[in-house]
Amino acid sequence: MKIIGIETSCDETAAAVVEDGSQILSNIVSSQVKIHAEHGGVVPELAARHHVEAINFIVFQALKKAGLDFQDLDAVAVTVGPGLPGALVVGLAAAQTIGTVLEIPVVGINHLEGHLYANFLTPEFSAKTFFPAMALIVSGGHTSLVLCRRHGRYQILGATRDDAVGEAFDKVARFLGLGYPGGPVIEKVSAGVKTDLKFPAPDAGNYDFSYSGLKTAVINWVRQKRPAPEVIPEIAAAFQKAAIEALVNKTLKALRDKKINNLVLAGGVAANKMLRETFQAKSQNLNFNLFLPPRELCTDNAAMIAAAAYYRYKFVKKFLPLEVQPNLNL
Numbered sequence: 001m002k003i004i005g006i007e008t009s010c011d012e013t014a015a016a017v018v019e020d021g022s023q024i025l026s027n028i029v030s031s032q033v034k035i036h037a038e039h040g041g042v043v044p045e046l047a048a049r050h051h052v053e054a055i056n057f058i059v060f061q062a063l064k065k066a067g068l069d070f071q072d073l074d075a076v077a078v079t080v081g082p083g084l085p086g087a088l089v090v091g092l093a094a095a096q097t098i099g100t101v102l103e104i105p106v107v108g109i110n111h112l113e114g115h116l117y118a119n120f121l122t123p124e125f126s127a128k129t130f131f132p133a134m135a136l137i138v139s140g141g142h143t144s145l146v147l148c149r150r151h152g153r154y155q156i157l158g159a160t161r162d163d164a165v166g167e168a169f170d171k172v173a174r175f176l177g178l179g180y181p182g183g184p185v186i187e188k189v190s191a192g193v194k195t196d197l198k199f200p201a202p203d204a205g206n207y208d209f210s211y212s213g214l215k216t217a218v219i220n221w222v223r224q225k226r227p228a229p230e231v232i233p234e235i236a237a238a239f240q241k242a243a244i245e246a247l248v249n250k251t252l253k254a255l256r257d258k259k260i261n262n263l264v265l266a267g268g269v270a271a272n273k274m275l276r277e278t279f280q281a282k283s284q285n286l287n288f289n290l291f292l293p294p295r296e297l298c299t300d301n302a303a304m305i306a307a308a309a310y311y312r313y314k315f316v317k318k319f320l321p322l323e324v325q326p327n328l329n330l
């Protein structure tokens with residue numbers, strides 16, 4: 001079953017063709033990062049306009065790269081939420097058009113579910129041994145601990161009370177004058193940096209996260225101490241360490257409490273090397289299975305949307321309404 005995925009929820013215009021939920025035939029991502037970097041963050045109106053300009057070309061590229069024609073497609077997958085309304089509507093309109101003209105099903109996908117299914121795109125992945133799994137979904141908009149019982153069956157254990165972890169990376173990077181997006185640049189300047197500087201790992205009780213406190217701690221420290229520019233890598237490294245510590249502590253607690261042996265990471269922040277390496281070490285010491293998407297599939301892409309649609313179409317058989325749902329939950 002060949003599914004074309006379409007993703008336009010934020011600042012990436014993406015289309016991809018995936019076969020049977022596992023084999024990537026093409027994966028095209030057009031990033032608007034340069035456009036938004038000038039403004040220090042995503043400008044919704046600009047994002048929507050650039051999706052309109054890019055979407056047709058990106059869809060054609062995805063087909064061309066896969067060596068396919070429209071007639072070879074069996075279904076269309078599209079992100080219906082959460083995301084920016086004006087951005088989501090562009091992908092949805094494109095998907096509805098393809099579905100209507102070709103008379104093939106259009107499967108609406110939750111963006112967060114898509115992130116989860118990026119894990120299904122690794123060659124060694126086995127869907128048979130995946131469930132039950134604990135998922136840590138960490139992106140620009142979400143920090144969620146989710147117990148996944150089977151395809152489409154999710155129980156949210158904890159979420160962010162304020163800023164998401166990726167959002168905190170972005171805001172701290174902007175404050176430190178490091179640019180946008182913050183995650184990759186904080187990771188880069190922190191690499192190999194040793195420091196005694198310490199920020200407290202944020203704790204919102206139970207399985208919930210809070211990152212606005214950590215962001216404020218960094219900002220207050222800088223305002224009080226007025227450090228020299230050479231100290232910025234140390235500040236970035238101390239922030240990264242505290243941010244990751246909170247993710248690791250909560251996740252390990254959830255695995256213990258719920259007696260789950262499979263852990264899966266998902267979302268843009270899952271590309272972070274320190275986060276990946278910390279969980280890799282923990283999985284060996286504590287003897288649980290760790291699933292990590294390839295780094296390039298952690299950030300927004302359409303292959304993950306097509307993969308999620310395959311499993312939803314085949315196994316869940318319950319479909320999301322084909323309408324823009326900016327605040328959609330799992």
Ligand code: KG4
Pocket residue numbers: 010138139140141142165166167169170181182183184187267268269270271272273298299300
């Ligand atoms: O999943 P994603 O591409 O978009 C959303 O659904 O939000 O995640 C984007 C977020 C941004 O906040 C970005 O700073 C963060 O993921 N990110 C990272 C890294 N790469 C991207 N955070 C930490 N380390 C990274 N290497």
Ligand code: ZN
Pocket residue numbers: 111115139140267268299300
């Ligand atoms: Zn995302």
